[in-house]
Structure formats: C-alpha cells, structure tokens
Amino acid sequence: MFNPTRDQVREFFMTTWQKHLEKSVLSPIEATALKWxxxxxxYHALLSSAEAKQQDFTVSGGQVNPFLHLSMHLAIEEQVSxxxxxxxxxxxxxLSQRRNPHDAMHEIMECLGQVIWESQRLGTPLNNELYMDLLQKRLA
Incomplete structure (x- = not known):
C-alpha cells in the first residue's frame, strides 16, 4: 500500500503546481491533483513557496493544512470513482445535485475527517459503517 511521508505529499503537490506553471506534461494523478x-x-502562493515544505498547520492556530485538504480531495475522488x-x-x-460537486466533496470530507480522527484516536482501522452513516445523515 502506498503510504507517502509528509515531505513526499508536499513535494507531490508543489511539483504538480510547478509543472502546471511551466506547462509541463502531467501524469494522470498529477492532472487529478491539479484539478483540485x-x-x-x-493555496497557489503557498504551493510556490519553498518554506511550505516545513510549515506547520495547526488546528489550534485556526489553520487548514492545504496538503491534507488536497490529499482528501484525491482520496474522495478515488472512492467515488x-x-x-x-x-x-x-x-x-x-449531494452534488443539491449544491455543486466541490461543495459535495467538502461535505464528504467532513465525514471522512471525523472517521479518520476516530480511527486514530482509537487505534483502529477506518470504520466504513460509521463513514456511510455520517454520509447518509448529510442527505437527510
């Protein structure tokens, strides 16, 4: 199973953005990442900043980790596909019919984030049943 490090994830998104700016050919996964x-x-300025590789993004500081956010977009797109x-x-x-595909992604992302947090807190595998229950509640 592919399990990239924090640095590899950041390098992937930053390289993808740089390749886009240079009009270089993108791999299929890079093309999907570029869409997001x-x-x-x-996030564009951050992805062009060398300092971003080492930057910490803390919830307590009111920050969203753009690399995590983009990674979750990729994961959810794969799940849906x-x-x-x-x-x-x-x-x-x-969910897309109610709003738009990007907002639908964000609704799913909130559920996925909750399931990931719970899995990490308990030291257990992801609970797909909980995930689907949370998603079903979004439809109600």
Missing part, C-alpha cells in the same frame, strides 16, 4: 489545486486558488465504500458514488451524486 485549481479549485483552491488560496470506484464506489468504495459501496454507495459513496450515489451519495456524492445526490
């Missing part, structure tokens, strides 16, 4: 980078212009966990594609489509 372009949806978040508030393969419909895993089963049913997530239909939920995404329903």
């Amino acid at each position: 980078i372009l949806e978040h212009p508030e 393969i419909n895993s966990p089963p049913g997530i594609k239909a939920i995404f489509e329903q």
Whole structure:
C-alpha cells in the first residue's frame, strides 16, 4: 500500500503546481491533483513557496493544512470513482445535485475527517459503517 511521508505529499503537490506553471506534461494523478489545486486558488502562493515544505498547520492556530485538504480531495475522488465504500458514488451524486460537486466533496470530507480522527484516536482501522452513516445523515 502506498503510504507517502509528509515531505513526499508536499513535494507531490508543489511539483504538480510547478509543472502546471511551466506547462509541463502531467501524469494522470498529477492532472487529478491539479484539478483540485485549481479549485483552491488560496493555496497557489503557498504551493510556490519553498518554506511550505516545513510549515506547520495547526488546528489550534485556526489553520487548514492545504496538503491534507488536497490529499482528501484525491482520496474522495478515488472512492467515488470506484464506489468504495459501496454507495459513496450515489451519495456524492445526490449531494452534488443539491449544491455543486466541490461543495459535495467538502461535505464528504467532513465525514471522512471525523472517521479518520476516530480511527486514530482509537487505534483502529477506518470504520466504513460509521463513514456511510455520517454520509447518509448529510442527505437527510
């Protein structure tokens, strides 16, 4: 299983952005990442900053970690594309009809973040049942 380090994740997004600026050819995963980078212009300057590789983003400081945020976009897009966990594609489509695909992604991201936090807190695998329950509540 692919398990990149913090530095590898940051390098991936920063390199993808740089390649875009230079009009270089992107790999398929970079093209997908670029789609989400372009949806978040508030991250563009950061992705061009060498200091971003070492920057800490703390919840207590009211900061969103842009690398985590973009990574979650990629993860959710993959989940939806393969419909895993089963049913997530239909939920995404329903949420997208209510608002737009980007906002739907963010709603799913909140649920995924909660499930990840719970998994880390308890030291257990991700709970897909909880994840799907949280997503179903978004539809209600």
